[in-house]
């Protein structure tokens with residue numbers, strides 16, 4: 001799905017109003033109708049009416065959606081309290097219009113009285129709350145009455161539907177400014193925003209409904225949207241030619257492992273095989289080799305010189321380079337461990353290997369203080385798959401809470417593809433485009449899951465897919481396998497090995 005920025009939404013609304021003559025109150029009425037529909041869904045039908053609803057409205061147009069929604073709920077037979085949180089003098093023109101229509105329907109826009117015990121008691125019996133405090137206009141942290149209203153919504157056990165965005169969530173980043181509503185559902189308009197997926201916003205949004213409010217299709221289609229979500233329909237694996245042979249599906253190389261981390265390269269190699277790689281060669285330190293060889297029937301492990309701690313030693317560089325040169329793409333990192341010799345080998349390979357490299361785990365850590373090695377590979381292709389800690393060691397800045405901005409900035413500055421792993425993994429490219437992942441669950445937050453992802457990216461790149469196709473698809477499939485495991489084994493008990501076993505079923509559903 002395409003993602004719009006707050007600025008693009010404003011331009012789109014203005015274009016519809018000014019260029020196409022669509023009245024702004026009409027857009028607001030349609031937004032409110034979608035909001036009321038979801039509010040009534042959340043309220044349910046069990047029990048006897050009339051049902052109660054509380055609408056918390058700000059003074060801007062987000063508040064206008066809420067006031068119009070209050071009227072629609074009233075007309076549907078609800079008992080409604082419509083509460084203005086903010087100053088009446090600052091109501092926008094459309095919100096005033098909606099206030100007048102509410103009054104004509106027999107309702108009233110009340111001023112918020114945080115200490116009103118009667119109101120608090122009335123709210124206890126509500127079936128649904130509507131959060132229409134702030135939408136795309138939010139620009140400073142919540143405070144005062146807005147903060148109190150958010151607290152009331154979040155501490156009640158009553159389901160909340162948010163208009164456009166959970167109030168407190170910044171549209172383009174998903175950052176929480178001060179505090180944010182935890183919505184059961186969010187009804188957004190025309191196109192989703194990044195804040196519905198990334199950062200804390202992705203957690204606050206609840207079920208996302210994207211409502212068409214009548215902005216002309218051609219205006220929406222003409223928007224350039226560099227940010228997109230990846231959905232099931234976007235994941236299409238090429239059908240294999242009937243006369244294909246293993247050479248058609250990539251010779252890939254994997255460098256990893258150390259004493260203490262024997263499982264990581266094995267998981268990555270198994271994942272690469274399970275994702276369709278033609279030939280998987282695996283370089284591991286000599287002491288790890290017997291273990292890798294015993295575990296990997298379908299890949300080709302070979303021993304490399306090791307130091308006395310059981311990690312790759314400097315001499316491994318030349319040998320690995322030789323093996324690697326006959327391959328189309330390589331993955332460096334799973335289980336390599338931390339050591340100066342090993343890090344030097346990683347940097348040597350990055351400097352000398354003239355092929356695309358996927359860098360994970362300790363392969364990424366080898367760049368700490370040596371980011372110039374990455375910069376020097378601009379013409380080749382490098383995919384980095386850090387989690388937050390590894391990203392910070394590379395100089396990535398997550399301190400402001402803007403994961404998407406930080407990922408895009410890093411990808412652009414260093415000319416690489418950056419996969420920032422976590423809830424809603426972000427795949428950012430140097431041209432400013434990014435893909436937001438929609439699969440996965442906390443059951444995947446276990447050592448070994450990242451190794452599986454590395455192997456999957458390696459395999460898809462090896463099969464000739466472009467990075468733009470391969471990387472977001474691998475991330476989506478990895479999460480989808482995780483979701484299947486969570487269904488079968490639960491988030492606690494599922495393992496990275498289960499992910500690999502779930503891959504055939506998931507992949508099979510996405511072959512063209």
Ligand SMILES: NC(=O)C1=CN([C@@H]2O[C@H](COP(=O)(O)OP(=O)(O)OC[C@H]3O[C@@H](n4cnc5c(N)ncnc54)[C@H](O)[C@@H]3O)[C@@H](O)[C@H]2O)[C@@H](O)CC1
Pocket residue numbers: 010013014024027028031058059060061062063064065092133134135136137138139140141142143146163164165189213
């Ligand atoms: N024609 C349109 O433009 C449409 C707009 N719609 C709604 O309008 C919303 C945007 O409306 P607005 O641009 O009026 O913006 P908001 O209603 O989101 O915010 C209103 C104003 O609050 C102020 N503000 C920001 N952060 C604050 C804070 N922390 N504390 C106190 N005040 C703060 C700002 O001055 C901002 O302009 C959308 O999110 C959507 O819900 C929809 O009705 C669809 C049509």
Ligand SMILES: [K+]
Pocket residue numbers: 062131132133134135162163164165166167
């Ligand atoms: K809102």
